[in-house]
Amino acid sequence: MNIALIGSGGREHALCRKLKVSKEISNIFCIPGNAGTAKISINLNIDFLNFKLLLKTLKSHKIQLVIVGPEEPLVRGIVNFLEKNNIKVFGPNKFASQLEGSKAFMKNICKKYNIPTANFKICKNREDFENSINKFKLPIVVKADGLAAGKGVVICQNKKKAFEISNQIFKGKFKSSNKVVLEEFLEGEEASYFLIVDKNSFVRFGTAQDHKKVFEKEKGPNTGGMGAYSPAPIINKELERKIIERIVKPTLKSLKDKKQFYRGFLYVGLMIKDKNPYLIEYNVRMGDPECQVILPRLKTDLLKIVNYSLKNRLNKINLSWENKKCMTIVLCSKGYPGNYSKGKIINIKKFKDKKDLFIMHAGTNKINKNITSNGGRVLNIVGKGQNFNQIRKKIIKLIKKINWKDGFYRKDIGWRVIKKL
Secondary structure, eight states: OEEEEEEOSHHHHHHHHHHHTOTTOSEEEEEEOOTTGGGTSEEOOSOTTOHHHHHHHHHHTTOOEEEEOSHHHHHHTHHHHHHHTTOEEESOOTTTTHHHHOHHHHHHHHHHTTOOBOOEEEESSHHHHHHHGGGSOSSEEEEESSOOTTOSEEEESSHHHHHHHHHHHHTTSSTTOSOEEEEEOOOSEEEEEEEEEOSSOEEEEEEEEEOOEEETTTEEEEOSOSEEEESOTTOOHHHHHHIIIIIIHHHHHHHHHTTOOOOEEEEEEEEEETTEEEEEEEESSOOTTTHHHHGGGBOSOHHHHHHHHHTTOGGGOOOOBOSOEEEEEEEEETTTTSOOOOOOBOOOTTOOOBTTEEEEESSEEEETTEEEEOSSEEEEEEEEESOHHHHHHHHHHHHHHHOOTTEEOOTTTTHHHHHTO
């Protein structure tokens, strides 16, 4: 069968690599893809947010299944559109995608269904904000309601900063946001828990810990993610039981109560405090870079899992995983997450992927046989092994060999687990 994969980041390269080994797939089309996916699939450089053009492209290439990588097309309703036009698609519909597309939507579900989360107030305008801020202790978390590419959450140490950030959101800094969510600051340890869900059931799809801050020692602004590792040791069986019973099941029930349902990858962003999970956020797709450390450990055919979800038979499948740890460090363009240059040549032709050390492309392009940068997060260097410290050392060794003068990376990815070794 022919499959289309929507997206162009490291997550999509990871998905493409895993789908490539499936014997049921004839061709993978990545829309638009990157220089990494171009090696193992057919890149189609079209605007996937132009749904009519996308449909025409899918039909011309006889594509039978679409897997959606990023959040924006999901939130805009790509699943509803493709299903209406009789194309199979893996991902949540527009209603369910509000779990990520609107923090206010997600928080209201938490309130109604007693899901543990930080205390919050939804502010529709500046007056709401001024009337609410004094009800919170400092520091305070200010969030854009809608999608903000990982940059819509700011931990404010003082009220002046909180007012500044909220004003930017109210004035339209993020096109998808006209509301601000004020939130209590929770101290603890962040972790990510993943599921694949269908109409009736779900299967556990691994754990990971991301590193959001741009600089070492968790300094600087938030990013889309500077590196990750899997599994996350903090999520043991008892904590997992709490996550399922207190957070996942009530959320899925909330959708069913509205005659809706969820299908696709579901990313549960958590804060772990006193051995209890609190919901920080939902993502309605695989995380990036968490996907790049979870999929390399998966032994089960990914297409088989997707098909079981589409047939609402996930309760009949058992997933198999490698007994190895996995880590990625993101090589970024200098200036990220602020202003950065594109089109910088990266000399990686001489580096051949090995079984337990390989490169996944994110913001890359291929121009005149050269690999060039095409985004803020450019490459994911991924390693597997039995020891996180040793994995990190071999990743950093490879990054030093690549020696990309226009890039930078965090050298302390995995500090939580490596410190505890």
